[in-house]
Amino acid sequence: MAEFFIETLKFSERLVTIFFDSFGKILLPGIKVTIPLTLISFSISLVIAVATALVQYAHVPVLRHIARFYIWVVRGTPLLVQLFLIFFGLPKLGILLDPFPAAIIVFSLNTGAYDAENIRAAIEAVPKGQIEAGYCVGMSYMQIIFHVVLPQALRTAFPPLSNSLISLVKDTSLAANITVVEMFMATQRINSRVYEPLLLYAEVALIYLIFCTVLTKVQTIWERHLRVLD
Amino acid sequence: MLTVKDIHKSFGNLEVLKGIDFTVNKGDVIAVLGASGSGKTTLLRCMNFLEKADGGTLTFDTEEFELAKMRKKDIHRLRKKTAFVFQNYNLFRNMTALQNVTVGLTVARKMDKSAAEEIGLKMLDKVGLLDRKDHYPNELSGGQQRVAIARALATDPEIIFFDEPTSALDPELIGEVLSVMKDLAEEGMTMVVVTHELNFAANVAKKVIFMEDGKILESNTAEEFFKSPKEERTKEFLRIINRE
Ligand SMILES: Nc1ncnc2c1ncn2[C@@H]1O[C@H](COP(=O)(O)OP(=O)(O)OP(=O)(O)O)[C@@H](O)[C@H]1O
Ligand SMILES: [Mg+2]
Numbered sequence: 001m002a003e004f005f006i007e008t009l010k011f012s013e014r015l016v017t018i019f020f021d022s023f024g025k026i027l028l029p030g031i032k033v034t035i036p037l038t039l040i041s042f043s044i045s046l047v048i049a050v051a052t053a054l055v056q057y058a059h060v061p062v063l064r065h066i067a068r069f070y071i072w073v074v075r076g077t078p079l080l081v082q083l084f085l086i087f088f089g090l091p092k093l094g095i096l097l098d099p100f101p102a103a104i105i106v107f108s109l110n111t112g113a114y115d116a117e118n119i120r121a122a123i124e125a126v127p128k129g130q131i132e133a134g135y136c137v138g139m140s141y142m143q144i145i146f147h148v149v150l151p152q153a154l155r156t157a158f159p160p161l162s163n164s165l166i167s168l169v170k171d172t173s174l175a176a177n178i179t180v181v182e183m184f185m186a187t188q189r190i191n192s193r194v195y196e197p198l199l200l201y202a203e204v205a206l207i208y209l210i211f212c213t214v215l216t217k218v219q220t221i222w223e224r225h226l227r228v229l230d
Numbered sequence: 231m232l233t234v235k236d237i238h239k240s241f242g243n244l245e246v247l248k249g250i251d252f253t254v255n256k257g258d259v260i261a262v263l264g265a266s267g268s269g270k271t272t273l274l275r276c277m278n279f280l281e282k283a284d285g286g287t288l289t290f291d292t293e294e295f296e297l298a299k300m301r302k303k304d305i306h307r308l309r310k311k312t313a314f315v316f317q318n319y320n321l322f323r324n325m326t327a328l329q330n331v332t333v334g335l336t337v338a339r340k341m342d343k344s345a346a347e348e349i350g351l352k353m354l355d356k357v358g359l360l361d362r363k364d365h366y367p368n369e370l371s372g373g374q375q376r377v378a379i380a381r382a383l384a385t386d387p388e389i390i391f392f393d394e395p396t397s398a399l400d401p402e403l404i405g406e407v408l409s410v411m412k413d414l415a416e417e418g419m420t421m422v423v424v425t426h427e428l429n430f431a432a433n434v435a436k437k438v439i440f441m442e443d444g445k446i447l448e449s450n451t452a453e454e455f456f457k458s459p460k461e462e463r464t465k466e467f468l469r470i471i472n473r474e
Contacts, residue, residue, distance in 0.1 A: 132280050133320035137334030138310040138385060147337050151324040227366055229323045 015199055022190050026204050030183040030211070037100070037172045037182060041107035042165050048112030053120040053153075054145065067116070074113035080174050082106045087178040103175040111168050115161060122157035123149055155226055162219040166212050173208070183207060231256045231420065232389060237276055237286035237297060239269075246272045247283070248444035254389060254422060259415045261431035261452065262424045264441030265467065270424040271317075273441070274391045277422075278314050279305045310338070313382035317394040319374040321367040327354060327377045328363040334385040346384075353380035357410050372403045379410055390414075392423040408434075428471060432456050440464050 052070065055063040074082070087102040097105070126149050134144035154161075176185035187204040191197055232254040239247040246269045254260060262270050275281040276297065277288065283297035290308055321330050328350050335346035354360045357376035367374055375395055382390050395411070396404040408430050415421060415434045425431060431438055431452060438455040440448040448455065448464045459465045 127320075129316060129318060129320035130322060133314075133316065133322065135280065135309060136278065136312075136314035137381060138306070138338035139334070140306060140338075143337050147333060148322055148324065155324065227324075228368065230368055 015196065018194055018196055018199060019203060022187075022194075022200060022203060025190060026183055026187050026200075026207060029181055029186040030207055033100075033180065033182040034169070034172050034211075037103055037107065037175065037180070038165070038169050041104050041111060041172075042168055044104070044108035045111035045115055045164075045168075046161075048108060049115035049119050050150070052112065052116035053123055056116075056120055057123050058141075058145070070109075071113045071116055074110055075117075079106070079110055079171060080177060082110060083174060083178050099175070099178050099180040102178060103172070103180050107168060107172065107175075110171075111164055115157075115164055118157045118160040118164070119153060122153035122155075125156055126152050152229060155229060158223060158226060159219075162215070162223075166215050166219075169211050169215065170208055231291060232277075233289040234277060234297075235287045235289075237273065238284045239272055239276055239281060240284055246444050247276065250286070250441075250444075250446055252439060252446065252449065254420060256388075256420055257418045258437060259419075259421045259435045260423065260437045260439060261435035262422065262439045262441060263426075263428075263431060263467070268441040269444045270441055271393050274314075274393050274422065274424055278309065278312055278391055280314075310385070311388045313385060313387035313390045315375070315378050315382050315390060315392045315395050318398050319367070319378045321370075321374055321378055321381070323367055326364050326366055327359060327370060327373075327380075330367070330377055331381045331384045334381065339385065349384055350380075353383045356380065356383065356413075358406070372400065375399060375403070375407050376410055379407070379414075383414075389420040389422065392421060392425070394424050394426065396425070396427060426471070428456075428468070440467065442467075 052067045054060075055067050058064075083103065083106050086106050087097060087099065090097065090102075130148050130152065131144055134148050139147065172182055173184035175182050176188065179185070181189075183204055187200050191200045194200075233252070235251050237247050237250040238245075250269075250273055252260075262273070264270050272281060276283040276286075279300065282300075286297045288295050288297055290311070295304060295308075321327075322333065325333060328347065331353050332343075332346040332350040335341040335349060336343055351360060351363065354363050354377070357380045359370075359373050359376055359380070362370055362373055362377075365373075367377070370377060375398075379395070392411070396407050399407060404427070408427065411421070411423070411430070412434050423430070423435065435452045438448075438450060438452050439446055440455070440461070442463055448459065448461045450460075455464075456468070459468060
């Protein structure tokens with residue numbers, strides 16, 4: 001009985017030790033890789049999304065068809081397949097990418113396609129009278145887009161855009177499949193040495209949870225400070 | 231200053247403007263009256279190119295344009311000489327009152343910010359809303375239309391079009407807006423005002439145009455129009471509206 005007790009205690013002690021030893025080793029690539037990967041990809045995706053939404057809204061010939069095609073392809077194929085295609089597939093065409101830039105490209109394009117639709121919906125929700133008023137004060141179409149339509153649309157699109165940022169944090173774990181040493185990959189490596197999958201995967205899940213919770217809080221606070229349009 | 235001739239406009243099969251001619255001279259205050267659906271808004275919108283007319287010409291000062299074939303460049307240039315006050319204000323929702331008033335200067339006319347703000351503050355003061363300069367449209371409770379008028383004034387237009395500027399307002403606010411417009415008229419501002427306010431038309435306007443079914447039925451000085459309307463339909467319209 002006493003022996004069993006001691007065994008259990010030793011076992012728990014081992015778990016606690018592994019937990020604390022690995023925490024920093026998982027968090028560090030989280031801070032050094034997962035967060036930059038997320039932020040860089042998201043920033044690029046916003047530019048792509050705004051451009052993609054605008055060429056459709058403004059009915060720019062050719063480009064708007066390219067935009068539709070891009071959205072159609074990206075939203076109709078799995079993210080994991082896209083990662084493989086770019087990282088393992090493109091070298092066949094002589095295009096060799098390092099894992100991190102390959103991941104950036106895929107996440108930017110993927111998130112950009114989804115956000116383009118969010119932004120387009122928000123742009124289309126800007127009342128026509130706002131645009132007419134813009135013309136009447138003498139603004140050009142482009143000036144109206146950048147000073148009236150987009151600021152209002154980005155405000156409207158704030159909640160869906162925040163949600164896609166939060167999804168992206170979690171989706172970056174897929175980059176482990178193309179050898180990017182982000183949090184999840186780091187966890188897998190630790191696990192292959194100590195073999196405590198339950199503990200370690202729960203631990204990395206906890207860290208993702210913390211990241212997302214912080215983001216959700218920031219979103220809520222930020223949203224409270226944004227002005228209501230109507 | 232501004233003459234339109236033979237404006238035609240249809241929406242699908244519905245012919246809304248059936249050949250309209252009229253002239254706005256400098257300093258004119260013209261009230262456009264007419265029953266709902268007679269085409270008043272459409273006329274104003276065609277004159278400011280918010281709607282593309284199917285036919286007719288527009289002469290501004292000495293330049294003549296075919297309304298159906300206007301170039302973007304000309305539209306843009308002519309619009310900078312005019313201003314428009316909408317029934318539902320259309321203030322920019324992402325801008326403060328002051329930004330609303332100055333954006334036509336800073337963005338559209340590339341004026342520097344401090345010069346534009348000086349003008350903007352002056353215009354807000356003129357409409358009595360200087361203390362609300364940092365309020366956004368949805369916080370302007372009741373002051374929206376006056377900010378919209380300040381916005382129209384800021385760009386120093388040669389002519390201002392008003393489309394029923396008071397008909398979306400609560401009764402207690404109508405007086406404030408009309409008094410601002412009366413001041414403008416007295417200062418010599420050229421204005422074309424679609425309105426249902428007969429008092430305004432009678433006391434402030436110099437000319438009255440009465441529209442019916444896409445045509446101008448009667449056009450006269452305000453005094454003559456109210457004292458001795460010529461057309462039977464005009465008399466009936468005045469009777470009905472006076473009874474309301
Ligand atoms: N964009 C549009 N598409 C189709 N029909 C329109 C459009 N705008 C106006 N109309 C129609 O044209 C006619 C004239 O409309 P308009 O708004 O010019 O009248 P109005 O004299 O300003 O009336 P009100 O006093 O109600 O404002 C109406 O029958 C209206 O339904
Ligand atoms: Mg109307």
